[in-house]
Amino acid sequence: MAAHPAQTGATAGRPIPKASRAVFWNDPRVRGIFYQILAVALIGGAVWWLASNTIENLNSRNIATGFHFLGREAGFDIGENLIDYSPADSYFKALLVGVLNTLRVAVIGIILATIIGTIIGIARLSKNWLVAKLASIYVEVVRNIPLILQLFFWYSLITEFLPGPRDALHPMAGVFLSNRGLKFPLPAHEFAYDLAMVLFALGLIAAVALGHWAKKRQDATGRHFPTAWVNLGLIVGLPIAGWLLAGAPLTFNAPVLQGFNFVGGASLSPEFSALLLGLVIYTAGFIAEIVRSGIQAVGKGQTEASLALGLSKGQTLRLIVMPQALRVIVPPMTSQYLNITKNSSLAVAIGFPDIVSVANTTLNQTGQAIEGIAIIMAVFLTISLSIATFMNWYNKHIALVER
Amino acid sequence: MATAVQQPSDEPMILLEKVNKWYGDFHVLTDIDLSVKRGERIVICGPSGSGKSTMIRCINRLEEHQAGRIVVDGVELTNDVRKVEAVRRDVGMVFQHFNLFPHLTVLQNLTLAPIWVRKTPKAEAEATAMKYLERVRIPEQAHKYPGQLSGGQQQRVAIARALCINPKVMLFDEPTSALDPEMVAEVLDVMIKLADESNVTMICVTHEMGFARSVADRVIFMDRGQIVEQNTPEEFFSHPQNERTKLFLSQILAH
Ligand SMILES: Nc1ncnc2c1ncn2[C@@H]1O[C@H](COP(=O)(O)OP(=O)(O)OP(=O)(O)O)[C@@H](O)[C@H]1O
Ligand SMILES: [Mg+2]
Numbered sequence: 001m002a003a004h005p006a007q008t009g010a011t012a013g014r015p016i017p018k019a020s021r022a023v024f025w026n027d028p029r030v031r032g033i034f035y036q037i038l039a040v041a042l043i044g045g046a047v048w049w050l051a052s053n054t055i056e057n058l059n060s061r062n063i064a065t066g067f068h069f070l071g072r073e074a075g076f077d078i079g080e081n082l083i084d085y086s087p088a089d090s091y092f093k094a095l096l097v098g099v100l101n102t103l104r105v106a107v108i109g110i111i112l113a114t115i116i117g118t119i120i121g122i123a124r125l126s127k128n129w130l131v132a133k134l135a136s137i138y139v140e141v142v143r144n145i146p147l148i149l150q151l152f153f154w155y156s157l158i159t160e161f162l163p164g165p166r167d168a169l170h171p172m173a174g175v176f177l178s179n180r181g182l183k184f185p186l187p188a189h190e191f192a193y194d195l196a197m198v199l200f201a202l203g204l205i206a207a208v209a210l211g212h213w214a215k216k217r218q219d220a221t222g223r224h225f226p227t228a229w230v231n232l233g234l235i236v237g238l239p240i241a242g243w244l245l246a247g248a249p250l251t252f253n254a255p256v257l258q259g260f261n262f263v264g265g266a267s268l269s270p271e272f273s274a275l276l277l278g279l280v281i282y283t284a285g286f287i288a289e290i291v292r293s294g295i296q297a298v299g300k301g302q303t304e305a306s307l308a309l310g311l312s313k314g315q316t317l318r319l320i321v322m323p324q325a326l327r328v329i330v331p332p333m334t335s336q337y338l339n340i341t342k343n344s345s346l347a348v349a350i351g352f353p354d355i356v357s358v359a360n361t362t363l364n365q366t367g368q369a370i371e372g373i374a375i376i377m378a379v380f381l382t383i384s385l386s387i388a389t390f391m392n393w394y395n396k397h398i399a400l401v402e403r
Numbered sequence: 404m405a406t407a408v409q410q411p412s413d414e415p416m417i418l419l420e421k422v423n424k425w426y427g428d429f430h431v432l433t434d435i436d437l438s439v440k441r442g443e444r445i446v447i448c449g450p451s452g453s454g455k456s457t458m459i460r461c462i463n464r465l466e467e468h469q470a471g472r473i474v475v476d477g478v479e480l481t482n483d484v485r486k487v488e489a490v491r492r493d494v495g496m497v498f499q500h501f502n503l504f505p506h507l508t509v510l511q512n513l514t515l516a517p518i519w520v521r522k523t524p525k526a527e528a529e530a531t532a533m534k535y536l537e538r539v540r541i542p543e544q545a546h547k548y549p550g551q552l553s554g555g556q557q558q559r560v561a562i563a564r565a566l567c568i569n570p571k572v573m574l575f576d577e578p579t580s581a582l583d584p585e586m587v588a589e590v591l592d593v594m595i596k597l598a599d600e601s602n603v604t605m606i607c608v609t610h611e612m613g614f615a616r617s618v619a620d621r622v623i624f625m626d627r628g629q630i631v632e633q634n635t636p637e638e639f640f641s642h643p644q645n646e647r648t649k650l651f652l653s654q655i656l657a658h
Contacts, residue, residue, distance in 0.1 A: 220525070222518070222528075299502075302504065305496075307465065308495075309564070319519065320504055
């Protein structure tokens with residue numbers, strides 16, 4: 001009994017027992033720093049080992065390193081180019097042609113796959129049994145066949161089953177479809193067409209300004225402005241009016257058969273067409289699923305609440321369902337856009353001169369394998385990071401505020 | 404001929420005549436006859452699955468009936484989209500799970516229909532919205548998003564949102580049954596105040612018997628897709644006529 005108060009006093013005065021103080025290597029912060037140092041050391045060591053080995057090997061075989069070869073004459077021709085290019089140009093220019101070809105496929109592919117994928121995704125949710133069934137068959141077939149097989153399929157369909165230039169399919173004046181690709185007329189260079197292009201640009205600017213004005217006026221007076229129709233008039237009508245005013249010339253630079261192929265007009269090569277077709281059809285299948293699940297993720301209650309307030313079906317889709325579906329759609333959509341870009345490198349298999357194919361030729365001719373691979377990686381990394389950065393920004397922009 | 408011209412005040416606000424509805428083979432609503440006067444307050448109760456939600460959702464055509472007639476403020480509900488939208492402009496609805504738009508602020512939730520349906524100038528719509536937010540006692544939440552509010556606050560916003568279209572009829576589908584008990588009272592208070600201060604016609608599916616006693620002009624009991632019994636709250640609770648009503652009341656009062 002007497003020991004009791006003394007004991008309490010002693011307990012109060014005693015320092016905190018050792019067991020409750022953490023040993024320093026059990027502190028999560030200390031551990032975190034330790035693992036980071038370890039990771040940096042391992043990576044640094046690996047890079048140093050690879051680099052020193054490579055340089056040593058290259059030196060012992062007398063292979064020059066560096067990017068000096070970029071200025072030398074390429075000496076090979078490229079089947080398709082967006083900028084003027086001849087074999088006398090430098091390797092740098094050849095690679096630039098390749099990059100532009102990759103970008104062309106990627107950008108057009110992303111736009112088309114998004115449009116087609118969205119339509120098919122919405123179709124899968126259709127109340128019409130046939131439409132929904134066809135859409136789901138499309139998705140299942142397209143997603144379950146390897147892309148490379150699909151590319152071979154489209155390429156052989158174009159090159160093997162379409163007739164030669166002499167018996168080219170001729171669906172309308174000036175348009176020819178043969179195993180050399182699709183040839184179509186371009187408007188000849190004339191004042192009327194230039195005027196139309198300028199008016200088109202002006203129409204776009206006017207449409208944006210009008211949109212702002214209509215929004216302001218709606219806020220102020222409540223009156224709604226038929227922006228969509230007026231904008232259509234501005235963007236489409238204005239250039240047509242300009243072209244009519246300039247005398248409505250109908251001179252076209254049409255393709256003509258000469259010898260074994262067409263000259264003049266514009267063309268889509270079989271390689272480009274097959275690559276674009278394959279990428280778009282394949283990726284649209286994935287995008288359709290993303291769009292479908294995005295729309296389904298918006299609860300039925302949202303639509304009902306909107307309809308109950310008197311909003312029309314169109315307003316409900318535009319103001320309530322789509323903004324919410326986008327939040328679910330955008331992140332996986334980003335990876336599909338990255339996939340299109342990366343998958344475009346399968347161009348090599350059907351002979352489309354994208355960056356991989358041009359860099360491969362460069363690498364074979366110069367022997368600068370490491371630099372060639374580095375260029376390919378840098379190009380894809382730059383494109384991918386740009387897409388990812390933009391999509392992340394957009395995603396943040398539309399993110400939902402939660403508690 | 405003069406008898407054909409009806410005074411608007413005599414005409415029922417809502418009229419259901421021999422309304423029938425099926426989900427496949429399942430007969431959800433059987434020969435529903437109901438006439439609701441202007442300004443009348445009706446409480447609907449009944450066991451789960453008896454068709455209460457389905458019936459009131461037919462009134463703003465979130466569900467289609469397959470036989471019979473539904474007339475709201477003189478407009479018969481048919482496949483005509485314009486008539487449906489006209490009815491919806493005058494009928495507000497409050498859902499069990501609030502169904503606020505999570506991507507819009509509270510204020511934007513409230514001004515959406517006034518701006519896009521009624522074509523009200525934004526400033527005016529916002530002023531009206533603030534007035535209703537004050538009525539449901541949460542004006543300070545105007546610029547928050549629904550996800551940042553408690554359940555009771557969200558349901559009060561939903562009530563204010565329905566009121567912003569200045570409806571002639573308010574439909575409530577179990578407005579308090581998704582709420583934690585301590586939030587039920589704040590929502591019921593708002594609804595009682597609404598009944599006291601306005602002459603809006605109210606149809607409310609609820610099992611809150613206290614609310615029914617203090618607000619309802621008539622209590623309707625539904626079972627298996629039929630209106631089994633209807634009476635004033637006093638009579639309904641003290642002298643239920645039908646056996647099924649008695650059983651139901653004994654079950655909910657046993658809680
Ligand atoms: N879309 C639908 N398809 C098939 N059956 C349905 C559908 N919606 C409701 N039902 C059925 O119709 C019946 C009535 O449903 P309703 O939601 O109207 O009941 P309720 O009286 O509101 O029930 P609760 O008190 O549970 O809300 C239920 O048996 C339900 O399963
Ligand atoms: Mg219900």
